[in-house]
Amino acid sequence: MTATAAQAVLDRDGLNALVAALVAQGRTVVGPTVRDGAIVLAELTSADALPYGWGVELDAGRYRLVRREDGAAFAHSSGPQSWKSYLHPSRERLWSADRTPDGDVRFTPHDPDPPSYAFLGVRPCDLRAIAIQDKVLTGGRYEDTGYGKRRSGAFLIAAECTEPGATCFCVSTGGGPAAECGYDLALTEVVDAGGHRFLVRVGSEAGAELLEQLPRRAADADTEATARTVVDAARDRMGRALPPVDLRALMGASLEAERWDDVAARCLTCGNCTMVCPTCFCTTTEEVTDLTGDHTERWQRWDSCFDLDFSYLHGGPVRSSGRGRYRQWLTHKLSTWHDQFDTTGCVGCGRCITWCPAGIDITEEVAALDAERAEHAAHAENTAPGTETD
Ligand code: SF4
Numbered sequence: 332m333t334a335t336a337a338q339a340v341l342d343r344d345g346l347n348a349l350v351a352a353l354v355a356q357g358r359t360v361v362g363p364t365v366r367d368g369a370i371v372l373a374e375l376t377s378a379d380a381l382p383y384g385w386g387v388e389l390d391a392g393r394y395r396l397v398r399r400e401d402g403a404a405f406a407h408s409s410g411p412q413s414w415k416s417y418l419h420p421s422r423e424r425l426w427s428a429d430r431t432p433d434g435d436v437r438f439t440p441h442d443p444d445p446p447s448y449a450f451l452g453v454r455p456c457d458l459r460a461i462a463i464q465d466k467v468l469t470g471g472r473y474e475d476t477g478y479g480k481r482r483s484g485a486f487l488i489a490a491e492c493t494e495p496g497a498t499c500f501c502v503s504t505g506g507g508p509a510a511e512c513g514y515d516l517a518l519t520e521v522v523d524a525g526g527h528r529f530l531v532r533v534g535s536e537a538g539a540e541l542l543e544q545l546p547r548r549a550a551d552a553d554t555e556a557t558a559r560t561v562v563d564a565a566r567d568r569m570g571r572a573l574p575p576v577d578l579r580a581l582m583g584a585s586l587e588a589e590r591w592d593d594v595a596a597r598c599l600t601c602g603n604c605t606m607v608c609p610t611c612f613c614t615t616t617e618e619v620t621d622l623t624g625d626h627t628e629r630w631q632r633w634d635s636c637f638d639l640d641f642s643y644l645h646g647g648p649v650r651s652s653g654r655g656r657y658r659q660w661l662t663h664k665l666s667t668w669h670d671q672f673d674t675t676g677c678v679g680c681g682r683c684i685t686w687c688p689a690g691i692d693i694t695e696e697v698a699a700l701d702a703e704r705a706e707h708a709a710h711a712e713n714t715a716p717g718t719e720t721d
């Protein structure tokens with residue numbers, strides 16, 4: 332089912348009833364809440380735990396909670412986590428093996444039995460990120476079965492963006508701030524003289540069935556108009572933007588750019604950007620044995636292309652420099668990702684900018700590469716045969 336027109340309006344009690352209905356279905360409801368000085372994703376047993384009255388101030392390498400007077404629940408941009416923490420967890424056991432008394436080895440595959448998730452407050456950029464991870468992890472010949480199980484049962488409730496952060500740039504990646512598809516229900520929060528309410532659109536049969544159970548009223552023209560206005564205003568207030576150029580071509584033309592040295596001088600190769608990125612999916616595996624050597628387990632865990640060992644082939648790492656590793660990350664995100672998965676690897680959530688300890692800004696780096704390419708092109712034109720001047 333694709334996006335439909337607005338169906339209903341919920342008030343705060345209606346949002347509480349939504350969470351209660353999902354819990355009653357046996358679902359684990361995950362949504363934003365304030366914890367440890369940030370708006371994090373956590374299991375919610377009530378919509379009262381949403382970050383009502385909290386917003387965020389963001390910049391490169393900077394994140395601060397701020398109070399909001401309007402009491403809005405979803406007027407904040409991405410926090411340090413994304414939904415991949417639940418769908419594609421940072422550690423997962425794949426199998427274990429035990430030595431049997433007769434000297435054989437018995438293998439036991441780990442067959443995950445994940446909870447049935449409901450994600451409340453999924454941003455449009457993160458809807459796109461989930462769709463990208465669906466493609467990467469379940470769209471090929473070899474499916475990540477754990478991801479597939481967690482994802483297939485998940486119920487997604489989008490929250491359209493009304494308050495983009497200073498590091499957000501989803502519009503220039505071709506998405507957000509409106510939720511277009513990929514949700515069961517989509518909320519647009521409206522706070523004005525008409526009250527605090529949530530315009531609801533239905534995106535699936537399951538969403539329609541759930542909405543039927545909730546205390547609601549019909550969508551009215553005022554609420555619909557205000558909801559469109561606040562989302563359109565968010566589109567015009569994006570904190571940042573990627574240059575409007577063919578990014579695949581730019582990356583392909585920038586392999587030897589001097590800018591990689593500049594960014595490498597600042598980059599700590601800590602891998603934070605890959606950990607917080609909602610589309611980064613790379614993993615490695617490691618064996619964990621007990622002291623007796625009779626029991627071993629294979630675990631999958633997130634890995635990062637910034638890790639020196641990530642590109643270890645026979646005899647050593649292929650990408651031993653920070654220059655090479657940053658270039659690999661950015662080129663994969665914006666260029667070769669298209670070759671592999673027919674999509675960009677960046678949805679413009681801005682997390683890698685906010686959570687980079689060195690304040691490295693992907694939009695600034697791409698703009699610098701674009702400027703360097705233009706400079707080289709101008710220089711080449713000026714020095715081409717036949718362009719000499721007296
Ligand atoms: S760009 Fe920033 S977050 Fe990413 S590895 Fe470098 S220092 Fe760490």
Ligand code: SF4
Nearest residue numbers: 608677678680681683
């Ligand atoms: S590369 Fe940065 S802005 Fe793009 S999706 Fe990943 S974390 Fe978000």
